[in-house]
Amino acid sequence: MTAHGLVIGKFYPLHAGHLGLVRFAASESAALTVIVLGTVFESGSHERRADWLRAELAAAGAELGHVEVLAVRCDAPEEYGTEIAWVANVAIMRAALAAAGRPAPTAVFSSEPYGVELAARFGAEHRAYDVAREGHPISGTAIRADLAGRWSEVAPAARLDLATRVIVTGAESTGTTTLTTALVDHYRANGFAAMPVVPEYGRDFTYELHAETEERLGREVAMDDLVWLPEHFARIAERQNELEDAAAMACPLVIADTDAFATELWERRYLGATSDETHRFGTDRLPPRDVYLVTDHVGVPFFQDGWRDGEHIRADMNGWFVDELTRRDASWVLLRGAPEERLRYAVRLIDALWARNATFASPPWRSSPPSVE
Known part of the structure; x- marks a missing residue:
């Protein structure tokens, strides 16, 4: 057991190998600091990556309660064979530890060759973890590429x-489910075979409430x-978020038929106002999203399936x-427009969003891993 362990990395993005390293280092350290390094040349901030790691630590509970995560900006170019680069990079790490009131490490934990030199720079011992990647045959480079x-x-x-x-929403009988189904079918056939369906839970809840009411009244x-x-409505909004998050865990592209935000508006429609709890699910607890596709009522015939309020509210809801x-x-x-034109136009936008979100930029000197990726 070492007094103060240190792990550094870019966590770009955070993966199972990183978590294995952190768990190992935590089990061998009375206190552990993890420095999340990020540069202006990369996509996404180091603070965002640090938040991912903090969330995983919180989920682990007391087991990892002695781990401190620091998000650190480091724009010093990486040159493993030069003294100037080692001094510049280590100086940033030392300053970050000092600013956070953390002592110098007594051990540096890593899965990379750089770890030996880094430990020596701190006057600490080096402890290697899964260098052959037998426990976690994974790397940030491989994930970023696919x-x-x-x-x-x-x-x-x-x-x-x-x-x-991507959230598909709109007034009743405006083609939201038709478009959602077409989009899911399209992307399942084009590289996202694991994409789940994210249904409109409010409709299922309506069926349940109707059955309960009939049973109660006889x-x-x-x-x-x-x-x-x-x-x-709060329950509908909560469940809608759960379904959406489950889809995000299974596939990096989510196409959802409505969301908790829409539930807020339907509560306003039925009860005249949105309750605080439903509003929280539609705002503070709403997962991040890239775009809403709002299906217009114009030119879409109203179909009364026995569960809808009526055509008269579509324009107002829109x-x-x-x-x-x-x-x-x-x-x-x-x-x-027509369903096929809506699909074509939506796919053009979604493809662009996916291309942006799935691209990870790297600094021009990036040739080999400077830290645990």
Whole structure:
């Protein structure tokens, strides 16, 4: 057991091998500091990556309660064979430890050859972990090159944050489910075979509430007989978030048929206002998303399947979606036209979003791993 262990890395992105290293170092250290290094030349901030690691530590509980995570900006070029580069990089690490009130390390833990030299620079011992990558045959380089194919190896907290999320929403009978189904079919056939369906849980809940009401009253009931309560909408919003996050864990591209934000508007429609709890699920607890695809009512025949309020509210609801998304500064695109044209236009946007989100930039001197990737 060493007094103070040190792990450094870019965690770009955080994966199972990183977590294995941190667990090993924590088990061998009375205190452990993990420095998350990031440069302006990379995609995504070092603070964001540090948050992924903190989330994983929090999920582990007391077992990793003695681990401190520091997010550190490091733009010093990497040159393993020059003294100037070693001095520049180590100086940043020393300053970060001092600023956080952390002592110099007594041991440096790593899976990379650089670890021996880094430990010597700190006057500490070096402890290697899974250098042959037998425990975790994985690297940040491999994940960055094939994010969709290596998605299951990315740490859960990073998956939830990195997933590209597209929300299809709109008023009743405007083609939201039709478009969602077409998009899922398209992307399953084009590199995302594991993409789950994220259904509209509110509809399933309505079926359940209707059945419960009929059983309680002992007779057939119409939609107007259902009594809606704020807790119903809060439950719908909570479950919608759960379904969306489950999809993000399985696939880096999520296409969801509605979300908790839309549930807020439906609660306003039925009860006249949105409750605080439902609002929290639609704001503070809402997962990150890239774009809303709002299906327009214009030119779409209304289909009454027995569960809908009626055609008269579609225009008003459409306005609510547009106004509220604009107020919240959300990215949204209104889709009007035939189903095949909506699909074509949506795919063009989603492909661009995915290309942006799945691209990891590197500094020009990046030739070999400067730290645990």
